[in-house]
Amino acid sequence: MKLSSPRGTGDIYGEDIDYRNFVIDTARKVFEIFNYREIITPAFEYTEVFSRSIGESTDIVQKEMYTFPDRKGRSLTLRPEGTASIIRSVIENKFYSDSMPLKLFYIGNMFRYERPQKGRMREFWQLGVESIGSDNPILDAEVIWMLNLLYKKLGFKKLVLKVNSIGCVKCRSEFIKEFKKSLNKSDLGKLCSDCRKRFKKNPLRMFDCKKSSCMEVIAKAPDISSFLCSGCRKNFEQVLRYLKNLKIEYKIDTGLVRGFDYYTRTIFEIVSEDLKSAQNALGGGGRYDNLINQLGGPDIPAVGFAVGIDRTIMLMKQLGIKVKRKAGKSRVYLTAMDENCQDYSLNILKYLRDLEVICDISFKNRNLKTEIKWAEKNDYDFVIIIGEDEIKSDSLTIKDIRKFKQYKINWKTQKEKITEIIGAGDYG
Ligand code: HAM
Numbered sequence: 360m361k362l363s364s365p366r367g368t369g370d371i372y373g374e375d376i377d378y379r380n381f382v383i384d385t386a387r388k389v390f391e392i393f394n395y396r397e398i399i400t401p402a403f404e405y406t407e408v409f410s411r412s413i414g415e416s417t418d419i420v421q422k423e424m425y426t427f428p429d430r431k432g433r434s435l436t437l438r439p440e441g442t443a444s445i446i447r448s449v450i451e452n453k454f455y456s457d458s459m460p461l462k463l464f465y466i467g468n469m470f471r472y473e474r475p476q477k478g479r480m481r482e483f484w485q486l487g488v489e490s491i492g493s494d495n496p497i498l499d500a501e502v503i504w505m506l507n508l509l510y511k512k513l514g515f516k517k518l519v520l521k522v523n524s525i526g527c528v529k530c531r532s533e534f535i536k537e538f539k540k541s542l543n544k545s546d547l548g549k550l551c552s553d554c555r556k557r558f559k560k561n562p563l564r565m566f567d568c569k570k571s572s573c574m575e576v577i578a579k580a581p582d583i584s585s586f587l588c589s590g591c592r593k594n595f596e597q598v599l600r601y602l603k604n605l606k607i608e609y610k611i612d613t614g615l616v617r618g619f620d621y622y623t624r625t626i627f628e629i630v631s632e633d634l635k636s637a638q639n640a641l642g643g644g645g646r647y648d649n650l651i652n653q654l655g656g657p658d659i660p661a662v663g664f665a666v667g668i669d670r671t672i673m674l675m676k677q678l679g680i681k682v683k684r685k686a687g688k689s690r691v692y693l694t695a696m697d698e699n700c701q702d703y704s705l706n707i708l709k710y711l712r713d714l715e716v717i718c719d720i721s722f723k724n725r726n727l728k729t730e731i732k733w734a735e736k737n738d739y740d741f742v743i744i745i746g747e748d749e750i751k752s753d754s755l756t757i758k759d760i761r762k763f764k765q766y767k768i769n770w771k772t773q774k775e776k777i778t779e780i781i782g783a784g785d786y787g
Contacts (some may be wrong), residue, residue, distance in 0.1 A: 365481070366475060366481065367472075367473070367475035367479075367480050367481025367482065368480065368481055368482040369480065369482075375672060377682050377683070377684050378672040378675060378676070378682050379484075379668060379672060381513075381682040381683070382486075382513060382668055382671055382672060382675075383466060383486065383668070385509065385512050385513055386464075386466070386486050386509055386666075387464075388512075389505055389508055389509045389512060390464040390488060390505065393462070393488075393501065393505055394462055395462040395463060395464040395488050395490075396462065396463060396464070397463070397464055397465065397466075398445060398448065398463045398464070398465050399465065399467070400438075400441070400444040400445060400447075400448050400465070400467075401438075401444070402437060402438055402467065402468065402470075403435045403436060403437050403438060404435070404436060404438060404443070404444055404447060405433065405434065405435060405436075406424070406426050406434040406435060406436040407434075408436075408443050408444060408447045408654075409424060409436050409438070409439060409440075409443050411653065411654060412442070412443035412446065412619075412620075412621050412650055412653070412654060413439070413440065413443060413619050413620060413621065414561065414564075414619060414620025414621070415560075416556070416557060416560045416561040416564050416620075417564060417567070417618055417619060417620060418564075418567055418618055419439050419440070419471065419618065419619070421553075422472065423439060423471040423472045423473055424436045424437070424439055424470075424471075424472065425437040425439075425470045425472060437470035438467070438469055438470065439469055439470060439471045440469055440485070440619075440665065441465050441467060441469065441485060441487050441489075441665055442487070442489060442619075442621070442647070442650075442663060442665070443621075443650075443654075445463060445465065445489050446489075446491075446650055446651055446654055446656070446661070447654065449461065449463075449491060449651065449656065450651065450654055450655060450656035454491075455491070455492060455651075455656065455657060455659055459491070459492030459493060459659070460490050460491055460492040460493040460498060461490075461491040461492050462488070462489075462490050462491075463488065463489050463490075463491070464486065464487065464488045464489075465485075465486065465487055465488075465489075466484070466485075466486040466668075467484070467485060467486075468482055468483070468484050468485075469482070469483055469484070469485050470482050471483075476638070477638065477673070478634065478638035478667075478669070478670045478673055479638050480669060483667055483668070483669045483670075484667070484668035484669055485665040485666065485667055485668065486665065486666055486668060487642075487644070487663060487664055487665030487666065488502060488505060488663050488664060489661055489662075489663035490502055490661060490662050490663060491651070491659065491660075491661040492659050492660070492661070493660065494646075494648060494660040496594050496595075496597040496598045496601065496625070497597075497601055498662050499598045499601075499624075499625040499646055499662050500598055500601030500602055500605060500607075502644060502662055502663060502664050503520065503522070503598075503602060503607065503609075503627055503664075504602075504605055504607060505664075506520075506627075506629055506642055506644070506664050506666070507520060507607050507629070509666070510629060510641070510671075513671065513675065513680070514675065514680040515631075515674075515675075515678070515680070517631070517632065517633065518629050518630065518631055518641070519610055519629070519630050519631075519632060520607065520608065520609045520610065520627060520628075520629050521609070521610050521611075521612040521615050521627060521628045521629075521630060522598070522599070522602075522609045522610070522611055522612070522615075522625065522626070522627045523583070523584065523611060523612050523613055523614075523615040523616075523625075523626050523627070524583075524584060524587060524591060524592075524594070524595035524598075524624050524625055524626070525563075525583055525616060525617075525622060525623070525624065525626055525645075526583065526586060526587045526588065526591040526623070526624060527588065527590070527591050527623050527624060527648070528623070528649065529588055530586050530587050530588045530591050531563070531583070531586070533586045534581070534583050534586035535562050535563065537581055537586065538562055538580050538581060539558070539562060541579065541580060541581060542558075542576065542579075546576045546579070549572045549573070549575065549576050550565070550572070550573055550576060551568065551570050551572065551573055553568065554568050554570075554573045554576075561620070563616060563620075564618070564620075565577055566580075566614070566616040567616070567618040582613040583613065583616070584611075584613045591624055594624055594625075595624065595625065598625050599611075609627075612628075615627075615628060617643060617645060619647075621647040621649070621650040621653075622645040622646065622647055623645075623646050623647060623648045623649060624645070624646045624648065625645055625646045625662065626643070626644070626645030626646070627643060627644060627645060627664070628640045628642070628643035629641050629642045629643070629666070631674055633674065633677065633678060634670075634673075634674055634677075638670060640667075640670075641666055641667060641670055641671050641674065642664055642665060642666030642667065642671075643664060643665070644662070644663050644664025644665060645662065645663075645664075646660065646661070646662040647660075647661055647662070647663075648660035648661070684738055688716075688717050689716075689717070689740040689741060689781045689782070690717045690718070690738060690739045690740050690741075691711060691716055691717065691718040691719075691739065691740070691741045691742075691743060691781055692718065692719060692720070692721075692730075692734040692737075692739040692741070692742050692743070693707060693708055693711075693718060693719070693720040693721075693742075693743045693745065694720070694721060694725075694727070694730040694734075694742060694743070694744055694745065695720065695721075695722055695724070695745050696724065696727070696744065696745065696746035696747065697724050697746070697747070698722075698724065699747070699750070700745045700746060700747070700749075700750060701722060703745055703749075703750050704720055704722075704745045705720075707743065707745065707755060707770070708720050710774065710777075711777070714778060716778065716781060718743075721733075727744065730742065731758065731760060734760060735760055739760065740759070740760065740761055740781075741757055741758065741759055741760065741780075741781055742757075742758045742760055743755055743756070743757050743758075743777075744756040744757075744758065749770075752769075753769055753770050753771050754767055754768060754769050754770055755767075755768055755770055755777075756768075757777065757780055757781070759780070766780055768780075
């Protein structure tokens with residue numbers, strides 16, 4: 360049998376690692392500016408953590424979880440998202456007794472048994488934030504601000520930020536009542552078998568269905584925003600006012616519902632119109648004021664978001680957004696022309712590595728032209744040549760392969776010139 364990675368998973372290497380590091384480093388900087396601290400939770404949890412928070416009738420819980428018994432028969436699930444695990448941790452560790460709001464961020468791999476396609480994987484990476492302990496709409500605005508700032512810093516120009524409010528439990532039940540009433544027999548006949556079940560158990564989840572006949576029926580539904588109670592309406596207006604104040608452009612999308620049961624009030628998504636596939640959401644989130652209480656913790660509200668790292672990288676590459684391999688540092692390649700040069704080269708290599716210069720050496724003894732071509736192809740900025748001549752004269756030759764300049768340095772008396780030349784390159 361030919362070995363391959365499981366369907367919907369992939370190896371991350373080469374250029375994608377540079378993109379990934381750039382996305383993660385940029386996110387860390389943004390999150391730290393806003394005073395968020397990192398949290399790492401296990402990649403699997405007891406199944407209940409997800410089923411009780413994401414919602415029994417959601418697609419994720421119904422169809423997409425990797426659930427398995429461990430050797431003692433306990434049901435475990437590979438995390439399909441980060442929020443539920445973090446809330447489990449906050450409750451278990453009683454983090455809520457510390458100062459509030461508690462601001463956390465996370466980076467991790469998630470698992471969903473979905474039909475793989477471009478931008479949709481069975482194992483994918485997310486980074487996200489959760490702000491726990493305040494219902495102040497300024498925190499809704501703060502997380503949206505972070506999401507917006509992150510994508511700006513990554514180099515995106517044309518993303519759309521969609522926002523909506525799905526109200527509290529009270530206004531949502533009014534909406535659901537009216538929505539159910541608005542569907543006649545012929546509408547119900549057009550629904551897929553899943554949506555017929557959803558209609559009975561959790562009609563809001565019908566909005567996640569991607570089947571065209573169901574989408575047609577749902578298009579006739581009243582707007583959830585017209586059912587907001589005065590408290591939720593005022594709250595949403597405040598969020599929008601703060602966004603305007605922060606000069607963050609948004610579009611109100613009254614059709615946005617998001618596929619998790621835990622949301623209340625504000626929800627949002629950042630989408631790209633350049634991503635033609637259905638997988639055009641780069642990130643999304645919202646407020647979840649009842650989840651902590653529902654999972655056995657105190658009655659404290661929270662808001663957060665997550666973004667897909669893989670999908671973000673895919674779009675960066677598609678849009679031609681370039682990233683630097685190692686910002687601000689030149690890369691140096693040493694070439695020892697024959698075996699007699701190896702000891703001498705090793706000393707130079709040690710000298711450079713002690714000074715934390717990014718460098719490597721090949722002892723392949725290929726001809727110089729091949730070596731330089733290879734160095735260019737592999738993203739080096741300088742080649743240091745060590746041949747018979749150099750050894751005889753205690754020297755080394757440095758070639759700036761970007762600027763086509765060459766320098767000869769005496770190894771015994773001019774060592775410090777090496778870093779002067781390499782440093783002056785300021786490549787990255
Ligand atoms: P989500 O919308 O399910 O939200 O996921 C956030 C992002 O993860 C998506 O916008 C997408 O970029 C990426 N993503 C999701 N599924 C896949 C997949 N199968 N393949 C590749 N990328 C994917 C959440 O997970 C919520 N926990 C967000 C949140 C945090 N809400 C409140 N706090």
